Amino acid sequence: MNIQDNVKRQLDLIRCYEHEYHRESNSVILLAVSKKKTLTDIIEAYRSGIIHFGESYVQEAVTKIEAMQDKDAVWHFIGRVQKNKTREIAKHFSYVHSLSSLEHAKKLNESIGSQVIGRLILLAFWVPFLGPDCVAK
Numbered sequence: 001m002n003i004q005d006n007v008k009r010q011l012d013l014i015r016c017y018e019h020e021y022h023r024e025s026n027s028v029i030l031l032a033v034s035k036k037k038t039l040t041d042i043i044e045a046y047r048s049g050i051i052h053f054g055e056s057y058v059q060e061a062v063t064k065i066e067a068m069q070d071k072d073a074v075w076h077f078i079g080r081v082q083k084n085k086t087r088e089i090a091k092h093f094s095y096v097h098s099l100s101s102l103e104h105a106k107k108l109n110e111s112i113g114s115q116v117i118g119r120l121i122l123l124a125f126w127v128p129f130l131g132p133d134c135v136a137k
Contacts, residue, residue: 051074080098
């Protein structure tokens with residue numbers, strides 16, 4: 001199955017499930033994990049209806065993001081955040097799904113503040129589940 005057919009199939013499934021579960025139309029997004037994919041493949045996916053792309057390698061992603069800067073693509077960082085990469089993540093990504101430390105959150109915040117006033121990155125924290133036997137003290 002080619003990229004265009006696969007994207008159409010996935011988007012049709014999402015729309016079907018939105019209807020079945022009484023979700024607002026277009027309230028669910030398809031996040032295409034584009035790490036290790038060529039720029040040609042990503043552009044084909046974009047032309048097929050994908051807007052949200054997930055990357056986990058900062059340097060590889062920056063090349064793709066810069067090549068597609070004239071598009072309205074939304075970039076998600078889904079890899080492990082490293083302190084020395086926070087400036088590039090803050091500059092190029094709209095979402096960070098893999099934040100696991102307050103220190104990294106602070107570094108991202110500092111990096112955003114030094115680049116653009118009013119820039120916002122949506123963050124997802126990883127919180128370990130301690131189980132029912134764990135009692136907070």
